[in-house]
Amino acid sequence: MELGPCFNAGVYAISDTGLTISQSYIHDTGLHQSADPPGNNIEIFTSTGVEVAYNFLQHGTSNMMAVQSTQVNVHHNHFQDAKGPFWRGQSVQFNSVTGTGNRINCNLMENGDAVVAVAQLCPPGHGFVSGCSDPEDKISIWQSQGDPSDPIQIYYNKVLGEGRSASAASINMIDGYGQYVDAVGNIVIDGGPGGIMVSTGSHTHILNNTLSGSQRSWISYPDGPAAQVWNQYPGVACDDHTVSGNLGLWLDNTATPVPFRFGGGCTNVNESNDNWNAPVAPPIASAPIPQCSP
Numbered sequence: 001m002e003l004g005p006c007f008n009a010g011v012y013a014i015s016d017t018g019l020t021i022s023q024s025y026i027h028d029t030g031l032h033q034s035a036d037p038p039g040n041n042i043e044i045f046t047s048t049g050v051e052v053a054y055n056f057l058q059h060g061t062s063n064m065m066a067v068q069s070t071q072v073n074v075h076h077n078h079f080q081d082a083k084g085p086f087w088r089g090q091s092v093q094f095n096s097v098t099g100t101g102n103r104i105n106c107n108l109m110e111n112g113d114a115v116v117a118v119a120q121l122c123p124p125g126h127g128f129v130s131g132c133s134d135p136e137d138k139i140s141i142w143q144s145q146g147d148p149s150d151p152i153q154i155y156y157n158k159v160l161g162e163g164r165s166a167s168a169a170s171i172n173m174i175d176g177y178g179q180y181v182d183a184v185g186n187i188v189i190d191g192g193p194g195g196i197m198v199s200t201g202s203h204t205h206i207l208n209n210t211l212s213g214s215q216r217s218w219i220s221y222p223d224g225p226a227a228q229v230w231n232q233y234p235g236v237a238c239d240d241h242t243v244s245g246n247l248g249l250w251l252d253n254t255a256t257p258v259p260f261r262f263g264g265g266c267t268n269v270n271e272s273n274d275n276w277n278a279p280v281a282p283p284i285a286s287a288p289i290p291q292c293s294p
Helices: 115-121
Strands: 011-014 020-022 025-027 042-045 048-053 056-058 065-067 070-075 078-080 092-095 103-105 108-110 139-145 152-155 158-160 169-184 187-189 194-198 201-207 210-213 227-230 238-244 247-250 261-264 267-272
Touching: 139 152, 194 201, 194 210, 227 238
Parallel strands: 011 042, 020 048, 025 056, 042 065, 048 070, 056 078, 065 092, 070 103, 078 108, 092 139, 103 152, 108 158, 139 169, 152 169, 158 187, 169 194, 169 201, 187 210, 194 227, 201 238, 210 247, 227 261, 238 267
Antiparallel strands: none
8 A cells, every 4th residue: 555645644543443554655744844743654642552564654754653552563664764854753753652562673764864965855845855854863762651561662673874863863762751661682873873862761771782873074963872871851760771782883973982871860770791892894784683584
């Protein structure tokens, strides 16, 4: 099935149960720029038991958003060139998603790189050229909470390229507030000025990810790290974060390596057995991830 171009959202579901969106090409949504916000490729609200799988989602304001929902399983999709602008621009965002069964696993997320070329292809108001993107956090977990027995999973995704973004994370595991979120086995190559971030909250694991960031001299933030835990939100609890088994080499805009950073404001932050001086061979971007076999 193909949906697009669309003035607003491609798929909009509210208070649904047992919805499956599969094997579809959804693209060029949000053409009606006066909407607030312009439409995303897929928008899910107050729903339970939603599966989004084996789709190609391209050129949405954001490509996939789930709000106030539970048991949302997003897997084996190809996301390309989220248009933005800020505050949208995610490949996938969970917003106030809670409970068990929430997954963002085995997806490919691509955003066109090279800021000069992108600026030429995408003048303001034009977002419909392949390689045109203005993304923010590629995976954004906003004010969401998994369950102690079944955290929100961000497993075995590939996050490649960052478009024009000069400030966003590749994966922002907790933003605003939240708890029980795990990022495991992801491959991030130039996915943003920063790699995997925890901005507040509690009970996270950043395990066995591969993170490669080349020098991008145009980025305005000179010191985005490969991984970071800090409390951006005073007054919100920030506790119990584990960072272990990760490898890669992340450079800032002066080509200085920037490894894991603890930015303060949290308790019980444990970092161990990481290798932050391990250059990543380019073939990893195209190599299959064994855990993601259909």
